[in-house]
Amino acid sequence: MQKRKMAAIASVTLLSTSFLAACGNASSNSGSGKETTYSYVYTEDPTSLDYIAFNRAQVSNIVTNMVDGLLENDKYGNLIPSLAEDWKVSKDGLTYTYTLREGVKWYTAEGEEYADVTAEDFVTSIKHAVDTKSEGLYIIQGSIAGLDDYVNGKSKDFSTVGVKALDERTVQYTLNEPEPFWNSKLTMSIMLPVNADFLESKGKDFGKSEPSGILYNGAYRISAMTSKSSIEYVKNENYWDADNVKIDNVKLTFYDGQDPESLIKGFTDGNYTNARVYPNSSSYASVKKQYADNIVYSLQDATTYYTALNLNRTNYGHTAKTTDAQKTSTKKALLNKDFRQALTFAFDRENYVSQNVGKDSTDKPLRNLMVPPSFVSAGEKSFGDLVTEKVVSYGDEWADVDFSDAQNGLYNVEKAKAELEKAKASLAAEGVEFPIHLDMAVDQSSEIGVQQASSLKQSIEAALGTDNVVIDLQMVDADTFQNISFYTETPEQNDYDISYGGWGPDYQDPSTYLDIFETNSGANATKIGIDAKSADIITAVGLDKYNELLKAASDEKLDVVKRYEKYAEAQAWLTDSAIVIPFMSLGGTPSVSKVLPYTAAAGDIGIKGGGNPYYFKYMEVGAETNKAEDVYAKREKWLKEKAKSNAEAQEKLADHVEK
Secondary structure, three states: OOOOOOOOHHHHHHOOOOOOOOOOOOOEOOOOOEEOEEEEEEOOOOOOOOOOOOOOHHHHHHHOOOOOOOEEEOOOOOEEEOOEEEEEEOOOOOEEEEEEOOOOEEEOOOOOEEEEOOOHHHHHHHHHHHHOOOOOHHHHOOOEOOHHHHHOOOOOOHHHOOEEEEEOOEEEEEEOOOOOOHHHHOOOHHHOOOOHHHHHHHHHHOOOOOHHHOOEOOOEEEEEEEOOOEEEEEEOOOOOOHHHOOOOEEEEEEOOOOOOHHHHHHHHOOOOOEEEOOOOOOOHHHHHHHOOOOOEEOOOOOOEEEEEEOOOOOOOOOOOOOOHHHHHHHHHHHOOHHHHHHHHHHOOHHHHHHHHHOHHHOOOOEOOOOOOOOOOEEOOEEHHHHHHHHHHHHOHHHOOOOOOOOOOOOOOHHHHHHHHHHHHHHHHHOOOOOOEEEEEEEEOOOHHHHHHHHHHHHHHHHHHOOOOEEEEEEEEOHHHHHHHHHOOOOHHHOOOOEEEEEEOOOOOOOHHHHHHHOOOOOOOHHHHOOOOOOHHHHHHHOHHHHHHHHHHHHHOOOOHHHHHHHHHHHHHHHHHHOOEEEEEEOOOOEEEEOEOOOOOOOOOOOOOOOOOOOOOOOOOEEOOOOOHHHHHHHHHHHHHHHHHHHHHHHHHHHHHEOO
């Protein structure tokens, strides 16, 4: 199953993390110079609007504007009250009690009042998550007391689950163990409320992809939507926090990625107030000349993109392999760690990323670890520092690797060749035939996606030689690409040897990245060909050891420094295993914009902020195109303010603990 931010690579190449477009002829607030009607692009229709059942970016990017939860992010990334006006944490850290705002209502798509938002709505949502086998259950299943037993059928009584409506305005969650990062989970879509009467009345049509498919308690309502055409929002005038909603109307127009230059053309024509620019496009020289003072590179965010190797392929619907011997040879090669490391060191990520952002900024989005190196810190050491200390024990090949962001730390042709020679020595004894053919599905409708896949092919084949490795690009249409790689739900459905993946954090802990490859319940274990039937593969590549490292880290509840050190050991193992190969983050991309810098919600976590460019509450747009020097100056000011604000927010956490 695909989880939040597990986005197709085609979408990544089309939009920056701050992409927002607005109509040039939009209405403005009188005398303010700020536009209030917006139009921008989206790249994928929602599977459904059932925000509880589906934990996908193409669902949550929409619903985040329509439904509020207990907490949200402010512009510095702090968690602040939303529907919960206050909360308390028990001394033992196991019980979280939230007091809801008075007078918040549910509304229909037509804006008619439907019911009060009550504590029972949060109980209903968890029950609905279980009933629909929600893609987001992994976020909370091991956290909420009794939930795992209920999901697995050990308990038939939902009242044994640790979510209770104490009264109409008080909802309480009881956890199995203390989780200092619990509140950060509340911004995920699975924790949003659901009205029980509406859910029952809709039945299987709850969440149907039409305006009337859901109820609304958030900043906007969906006024219209047409598949692969457009989605329109209108401001909820009865919204409890309407003063912080600066955009009255939003229109999202479907964009298939076949004409990237149309974005800047739309901006120039006055149709958009923000547009990605593509330095490799034929028109970039004129774009750069016209907007020399306006092109801004966004900050990296917490989403990590990586290549995933399929360790146990059985589906060959799209392949260049012509014999069973080639299939067997590929499988044996991918089970060999030295061969996987050869691919890791042969992949020139800088050239790959340049196909999207251009030569001037190839380093800006680069990432070398699944967990961003600065995501958490243990004392004065960043997570990246801890990994650097741990990984050298796995071999000399890691002794001089820099895992910092924004540099090509893993690319090394000499190491690639050395690892390949080690692999060939052992693989020859297993009767492996060379060259090894590796199929990679590519969305042929994505111009930049094709260029990037071709770059990966070129760098690996150049480093290792086509007599040893051949990357076979399987060009398919967009829907086929999604169905054979992005939306597969079992290892048997995976139709590739190499695929792409992306992951954004669900909560503020390294486990949010590393647990996704845990072999028993990891959200993306199936993407590397692993499930409950894969014991032989798990043992062959040592993923059983990885499971043990994750458990040891998870068991460390009280000492945060020790916990992060243990997760750094798990990251070190994953890095050395080379089963997944991180290569970039979102962000670091060039654009021009009228969006007022740093007015939007921010933060690494959650759908209301958290790097989500589609969340419009708080966001403002001016009448003039931003100047790069002004944006960068405001960025420096914002970063300083953010550090101070985050520190103050951390100190205030104790105020919520019961005395």
